[in-house]
Amino acid sequence: MKIHFLGTTGYHPNNRRHTLSIMIPEMGIILDAGTGMFRSRELLQTDFLNIFLTHAHLDHSIGLTFLFDILLGKKLSHVHVHGAPGCLSALENHLFHPTLFPVKPPFDFVPLTDSYPLPGNGELTYFPLIHPGGSIGFRLDWPDKSLAFVTDTTATEHAKYIEKIKNVDLLIHECYFPDGKEDQAKLTGHSCLTPVAKVAKKANVQKMYLVHMNPLSTEEDPLGLDSVRNIFPEIYLATDEMVLDF
Ligand SMILES: [Zn+2]
Ligand SMILES: [Zn+2]
Numbered sequence: 001m002k003i004h005f006l007g008t009t010g011y012h013p014n015n016r017r018h019t020l021s022i023m024i025p026e027m028g029i030i031l032d033a034g035t036g037m038f039r040s041r042e043l044l045q046t047d048f049l050n051i052f053l054t055h056a057h058l059d060h061s062i063g064l065t066f067l068f069d070i071l072l073g074k075k076l077s078h079v080h081v082h083g084a085p086g087c088l089s090a091l092e093n094h095l096f097h098p099t100l101f102p103v104k105p106p107f108d109f110v111p112l113t114d115s116y117p118l119p120g121n122g123e124l125t126y127f128p129l130i131h132p133g134g135s136i137g138f139r140l141d142w143p144d145k146s147l148a149f150v151t152d153t154t155a156t157e158h159a160k161y162i163e164k165i166k167n168v169d170l171l172i173h174e175c176y177f178p179d180g181k182e183d184q185a186k187l188t189g190h191s192c193l194t195p196v197a198k199v200a201k202k203a204n205v206q207k208m209y210l211v212h213m214n215p216l217s218t219e220e221d222p223l224g225l226d227s228v229r230n231i232f233p234e235i236y237l238a239t240d241e242m243v244l245d246f
Contacts, residue, residue, distance in 0.1 A: 001026060001120075001145070003170075003244040004043055007036015010152075010176055010190070010212035011059050017240050019059040020151060020212055022172065027119050031138060031149050033081075036240060037063025041070040048076055050116075051107075052124065053083035054151055055135040056090045064095065067105035079107035082116065084136055118142070127164040129153035131189035137161055145169050145246060148205070151212050154185055155195040162203045170246060171205040172238070174212035178223045197228035197235060209238040 004025065007018030019034030028046030030037065032054055040049075054060055064081060071079065081088070088109040096104045116124040122142035129135040130153055137150040148165035151174040165171060176190035185192045190212070200208045213222055225235050 001246045003147075003246050004039075005036075005209075005211070005238045005240060005242045005244075006030075006039040007034040007063075008211045008213070008238045008240050008242075009059075009215045010174065012215050014215040014218050016218050017213075017215065019062070019215075021063055022149065022211075027122075029118070029140075032060045032151070033063035034059050035062060038066050038070065039241070041072075044070070044074060044076075046076075049079045049107075051079070051081045052112075052126075052138055053081065053087055053091075054129075054137065054149070055131065055133060056083070056087040056095075057133065057152065058095075060152070061091055061095060064091065064105070064107070065101050067107055071106060079105075080110045081107050082110050082112050084134065085111045086134065112136075125164075127161055129161055130159075135189075137164065139164060139168065147172065147246065150174065152189060153191065154189055155191040155199045157195065157198045157202060159199060162199055165199075165203045165205065167204050169206045170244070171200055171203065171208040172211055173199065173208055175210040175223055176212055176214050178217075179227070193223045193225075193228055194231065197231040200232040200235065207234040207236070208232065209236050209244070211238045213237070 004023045006021040009017035018036030020032045021034045021036040022031040025043045025045045030051045126136045135152040139148045146168040147170040148168045149172045175196045177192045
């Protein structure tokens with residue numbers, strides 16, 4: 001299985017990164033629909049597409065408006081956009097308001113149920129995260145592997161979601177701020193580096209890739225990952241168009 005990082009930053013794109021979107025082409029799955037989602041067109045290999053949204057903030061949802069081009073000339077049996085009911089109704093009423101985006105691309109909104117079956121005998125489940133306006137995290141389990149996706153929340157050692165991501169092989173977690181910006185992190189509902197490393201350690205995950213970095217920080221390693229390898233060694237920064245063999 002391959003995991004494609006279509007976009008890896010938060011808030012707005014910069015010259016290195018588009019906003020968050022992750023694709024598992026052979027499963028027909030996209031996690032979040034940031035500006036990076038335009039890249040899914042070349043990677044589509046299923047005759048269906050399931051897009052799961054953590055929340056409706058524009059850096060995670062604007063890519064839904066790209067679906068006319070993404071799907072152009074492709075024959076798909078269905079394109080479903082899954083999310084919490086409040087997230088989907090906000091998008092339907094606002095992002096696709098007739099004044100803003102008058103013709104809705106060919107997809108259906110499908111409110112999330114407790115668990116969703118995935119190809120390969122897998123299952124997707126979700127759990128709530130603390131973030132202004134709300135967000136949810138996802139866990140995807142197959143018989144031989146598992147991954148969790150946690151973005152737009154403030155990591156702490158005592159976060160409730162830690163129990164939901166226990167023992168996953170791969171954790172994709174947001175890290176908007178380096179250490180030292182704890183006040184801003186709390187205010188905006190985002191994470192600093194050390195607490196994220198502690199979450200990964202406490203959840204006993206195998207490997208972690210960070211996404212949703214501050215788009216104003218365009219350097220190679222804006223967070224200083226070496227400073228937390230003593231807490232959690234298997235920590236890496238995701239980059240746009242990176243492909244993980246999973
Ligand atoms: Zn965001
Ligand atoms: Zn957000």
